[in-house]
Amino acid sequence: LRVLERLEDLRRWRAGAAEPLGFVPTMGYLHEGHLALIDRARAECATVVVSIFVNPLQVGPGEDFDRYPRDRQRDLEHCRQHQVDAVWLPQASEMYPPGFSTFVEVRGLDERLCGRFRPGHFRGVATVVAKLFHQVQPQRAYFGEKDYQQLLIIRRMVRDLDMPIDIVACPTVREPDGLARSSRNAYLTPEERRHAARLPAALRHGLQLIEEGERDPRRVVAAVEGELAAQVGWQPQYVEILDAHELTPLDRLRGEVVLAAAVYVGQTRLIDNVRIVVP
Numbered sequence: 001l002r003v004l005e006r007l008e009d010l011r012r013w014r015a016g017a018a019e020p021l022g023f024v025p026t027m028g029y030l031h032e033g034h035l036a037l038i039d040r041a042r043a044e045c046a047t048v049v050v051s052i053f054v055n056p057l058q059v060g061p062g063e064d065f066d067r068y069p070r071d072r073q074r075d076l077e078h079c080r081q082h083q084v085d086a087v088w089l090p091q092a093s094e095m096y097p098p099g100f101s102t103f104v105e106v107r108g109l110d111e112r113l114c115g116r117f118r119p120g121h122f123r124g125v126a127t128v129v130a131k132l133f134h135q136v137q138p139q140r141a142y143f144g145e146k147d148y149q150q151l152l153i154i155r156r157m158v159r160d161l162d163m164p165i166d167i168v169a170c171p172t173v174r175e176p177d178g179l180a181r182s183s184r185n186a187y188l189t190p191e192e193r194r195h196a197a198r199l200p201a202a203l204r205h206g207l208q209l210i211e212e213g214e215r216d217p218r219r220v221v222a223a224v225e226g227e228l229a230a231q232v233g234w235q236p237q238y239v240e241i242l243d244a245h246e247l248t249p250l251d252r253l254r255g256e257v258v259l260a261a262a263v264y265v266g267q268t269r270l271i272d273n274v275r276i277v278v279p
């Protein structure tokens with residue numbers, strides 16, 4: 001496992017790396033969800049690179065940049081065990097040198113869901129991912145469907161800016177009780193953790209209504225909100241059901257739709273989503 005901490009070293013190493021090169025960008029504190037992305041890249045690519053960088057540009061004021069969980073030794077051990085070839089650990093000073101002033105903004109797709117509540121977040125994500133893509137120069141890059149809006153935004157950016165990279169979407173990895181794996185689950189108290197699977201359960205309830213024939217998006221959203229509100233202390237930040245490709249609202253459900261929600265469980269913000277093709 002090569003551990004690369006300077007752009008110069010990455011570039012030198014990259015010049016000799018076998019292709020196709022598969023890339024898994026992360027903010028560290030790796031969990032089963034990340035490892036599934038790594039394993040998929042390992043199965044499909046000659047070289048696998050993982051980056052670990054807690055990106056200050058995508059974390060808003062009052063969010064969790066300082067307390068975001070970090071454990072470099074554990075992350076490197078996971079990478080070793082999963083046959084990663086190189087880990088790219090950019091320094092914030094090299095990523096954002098003084099006077100840094102170039103940003104990537106993917107308009108439209110960032111207007112709903114998390115974009116409404118985290119101003120600047122997706123600009124930060126698109127900017128750092130564009131930089132990481134230029135640095136690592138992968139042929140394929142792997143993203144989890146849990147961050148569904150992020151996945152669509154990266155896909156659009158790659159298309160719009162002619163980046164020759166296949167974006168590979170991987171299914172959300174869940175705990176046995178259904179909770180989506182996330183580094184932020186580490187914030188949950190044991191009591192909160194016991195209730196957290198109510199989020200995916202509420203989304204599944206929404207899916208079930210659609211499967212039973214419900215086509216009015218407002219009724220599906222109301223049913224999911226009702227399920228979430230039944231849990232004491234839960235504040236759904238949003239529950240939305242949108243066209244799964246354009247993230248636009250629908251009067252009646254048809255085609256592929258995404259049902260997504262964000263909730264605060266205590267201090268911890270959890271997101272999740274499910275998709276369904278409505279005939």
Ligand code: PAF
Pocket residue numbers: 025026027053055058125128129147150
């Ligand atoms: O999904 C994440 O962990 C981050 O948003 C990403 C893609 C690594 C960019 O910082």
